[in-house]
Amino acid sequence: MTQDEMTDTNDGTDPTANAAADTPDPSGDPLVDQSIDVEGTSTTEQTSGTARTVLESRNLDVYYDDVQALNDVSLAIPAKQVTAMIGPSGCGKSTFLRCINRMNDLIDSARVDGELRFEGKDVYDDDVDPVALRRRIGMVFQHPNPFPKSIYDNVAYGLRVQNQTENMDEKVERALKHAALWDEVKDQLDKSALDLSGGQQQRLCIARAIAVDPEVILMDEPASALDPIATSKIEDLIDDLAEDYTVVIVTHNMQQAARISDKTAVFLTGGELVEFDDTNKIFENPENQRVEDYITGKFG
């Protein structure tokens, strides 16, 4: 089946078309305006292509005990686009993702040097509360991990812990619709989330992440545990999400990165960012020989 489907999906999510659609109005969202006011404008002049920079790392190093997982990574992630991180296993792409919302704090041995700026503010500053940070940067994991609760309670969880309990039904419905799951579950919201299929569970996890309306959504190989049909639904969804959110996705599937992303960062062994550019540039004409070898399957 794959050949047909891949071509279909590819048509729908042409990176260039997508980037062009985003260009006219990068900062029309009131949430983004507001956050610029709050956080200052230090990085807003720096643009990546045509979009405003939301996340920026400068000389980022990460160690697990004595093992270096990221080596001097500097890159700028544009707003309301899909940025893909690709590379072989152990190259540090997931580590980078988990640095952004400080999930690495949960690992005792992890140590971070360098800067990682979100809307201009270094997220590793002493006055940053990782809990507050994660409320603005949502995350979707590799394996669907719904709570052993009802579908409704899964989506409502983030709203509840963030005390956004007014109009909850409406917010839950909106999130499920946005995650393209509403029609399948609207009559069984009080059923256990564990009764859903793997692909539905992952869309539920996406609904759960967007219910609290974050600015950025991090996705750690969100389709790697899913079958091809469920995968293509998730890919379509990611394309839609980029209209409202900045999406950063780690994938080890290069075709997927080519299909869905606007920008691609290639990490190679040793936690080194080898090339970061527009996705079509990376896949059609990479500057770096090692990237070309990796893309064309000569190693990795």
Place this chain on the structure above:
Amino acid sequence: MSTDTQPDITSRPTGKVAREKLYNGIFFLCAALSVAVTLSIVVLLARDAVGFFAAVPPSDFFLGTEFVASKGKFGVLPLVSGTLLVTVLSALIAIPIGVAAAVYLSEYASERMRAVLKPGLEILAGIPTVVYGFFALVYVTPFLRVLGLPVATFNVLSASLMVGIMIIPMVSSLSEDAMSSVPDSLRQAGYGLGATKYDVSTSIVIPAALSGIFSSFILALSRAIGETMIVAVAMGLSPQMLDLSDPLSNVLGNGQTMTSKMVQVVGSELAGSDAGYKSLFAIGITLFAITFIMNLISNRIAARYREEYE
């Protein structure tokens, strides 16, 4: 040549077969032993209890509110109420503290802190219960008096406090096992949504571990029901019927549980008298029935709340 060396697959050497049979027999005997012992205990308990009920009508035993062997009164209710009082009070202490300790160990403690605290809690479980009883009598009761509580020398409150402390390790260690087996991916999902550690502990980990936590409660309660030495030493030896008109007096005064009455009967001259001696078995089978029902309930609850994680 190949026909000469064809392996013999028709039968094994007889010695090997006999040895396998022997092993089978030894393992079966070991497995059957505990079942056989349990069954014979039940049968013997029942036989002597039947003998007791021939002398004392069951209605006098199960509904009587006085247990004075010398007067021929064998009402079990004051003993049952003593046991339930101790169980409920000790649960009020052990359940909240045990669960909170389990949450700390499973969710909050660093590796190093856990390495110190876990063995510490397990030592608590290794103290002989007679030591707890002695401690209740000699230290806890005077301490309660210092606090201004008018407790009797032998009283229900100090005994229950010590039973509660004794069963904390059971609650905390089994609950912690249940919480630790909640997959990390659920915690990460919570943290990723901006939940605090307290949110994750109370709204994700505890609900997901509920069946294990409930099982720990029931096991701890069964232990409290069966506890003998603490109550025999610190609670006194006079059965008291629950007095609902003055609730506090039940706790501050003395009382006696089913187990402690049994110890008393075995160790006293009553052991000679027929009905007095045989009351031991009637109390014993009542206690057995209560713990048996508790176990059934525990299995039901565990099955009802068993949650699958993925």
